[in-house]
Amino acid sequence: xxxxxxxxxxxxxxxxxxxxxxxxxxxxxxxxxxxxxxxxxxxxxxxxxxxxxxxxxxxxxxxxxxxxxxxxxxxxxxxxxxxxxxxxxxxxxxxxxxxxxxxxxxxxxxxxxxxxxxxxxxxxxxxxxxxxxxxxxxxxxxxxxxxxxxxxxxxxxxxxxxxxxxxxxxxxxxxxxxxxxxxxxxxxxxxxxxxxxxxxxxxxxxxxxxxxxxxxxxxxxxxxxxxxxxxxxxxxxxxxxxxxxxxxxxxxxxxxxxxxxxxxxxxxxxxxxxxxxxxxxxxxxxxxxxxxxxxxxxxxxxxx
Ligand code: RIB
Numbered sequence: 514x515x516x517x518x519x520x521x522x523x524x525x526x527x528x529x530x531x532x533x534x535x536x537x538x539x540x541x542x543x544x545x546x547x548x549x550x551x552x553x554x555x556x557x558x559x560x561x562x563x564x565x566x567x568x569x570x571x572x573x574x575x576x577x578x579x580x581x582x583x584x585x586x587x588x589x590x591x592x593x594x595x596x597x598x599x600x601x602x603x604x605x606x607x608x609x610x611x612x613x614x615x616x617x618x619x620x621x622x623x624x625x626x627x628x629x630x631x632x633x634x635x636x637x638x639x640x641x642x643x644x645x646x647x648x649x650x651x652x653x654x655x656x657x658x659x660x661x662x663x664x665x666x667x668x669x670x671x672x673x674x675x676x677x678x679x680x681x682x683x684x685x686x687x688x689x690x691x692x693x694x695x696x697x698x699x700x701x702x703x704x705x706x707x708x709x710x711x712x713x714x715x716x717x718x719x720x721x722x723x724x725x726x727x728x729x730x731x732x733x734x735x736x737x738x739x740x741x742x743x744x745x746x747x748x749x750x751x752x753x754x755x756x757x758x759x760x761x762x763x764x765x766x767x768x769x770x771x772x773x774x775x776x777x778x779x780x781x782x783x784x785x786x787x788x789x790x791x792x793x794x795x796x797x798x799x800x801x802x803x804x805x806x807x808x809x810x811x812x813x814x815x816x817x
């Protein structure tokens with residue numbers, strides 16, 4: 514089972530020709546209210562791909578909780594560990610421009626009250642892999658990572674939104690997934706000098722080597738770069754007409770975790786996750802835009 518420990522939000526996404534500048538009001542063309550949150554999005558993506566998924570998360574006792582969780586329940590994610598707390602359900606305000614690029618502000622609410630102890634030992638014992646992001650309390654993430662390591666689980670962290678992670682935290686990981694901003698923050702936190710003369714490959718190799726983990730760097734339309742088990746892998750992106758990139762990184766990470774868990778080797782798993790992320794960009798929204806396994810396999814087959 515894949516245990517995802519992470520955030521649940523309700524996303525309110527506005528479409529506009531361009532993103533507003535500071536102090537500016539722009540007129541939008543419409544809005545979409547749909548389930549989001551990096552943890553929930555990754556759990557949902559992995560479940561659509563076929564993985565058995567348990568989500569450990571926290572929501573409020575308010576009107577946003579049910580719509581934020583409905584799609585996860587419909588997809589068959591196990592939600593028995595989700596806490597209902599006296600805090601507002603997380604909410605994200607998103608603006609998406611005509612090119613599909615976005616800006617996001619998250620009010621985390623109940624997500625920050627999610628604790629490692631909300632996951633009991635029996636649930637952890639059933640987990641093959643534990644997947645976390647950085648929209649919940651970092652100290653609780655570290656506590657759960659330490660328990661997951663002790664329980665013999667594979668550990669994956671998506672350092673999003675970007676944080677400087679202490680070396681002790683990086684030492685608890687089997688796999689780190691980052692974009693370019695998140696890679697820079699991670700290197701800084703680890704105290705690794707990453708001057709600009711170094712290539713991205715060198716930076717990824719350095720981080721992977723120092724902490725004996727796999728590192729996957731997502732580069733948007735430029736594809737994916739990874740260093741795993743001492744080898745470098747480069748995967749091209751799948752060309753699509755991007756409508757909305759919200760949650761594409763979450764789709765990538767969730768499907769990568771699921772693909773690795775079912776035994777796909779690194780090149781195959783990276784390609785599968787890249788295909789899923791590309792498809793997620795072709796529709797508006799986060800979870801509502803995620804592809805099924807059948808759709809992912811069709812894109813992989815058509816581009817083989
Ligand atoms: O990664 C996309 C997600 O970031 C959105 O769904 C939003 O809720 C924020 O958490």
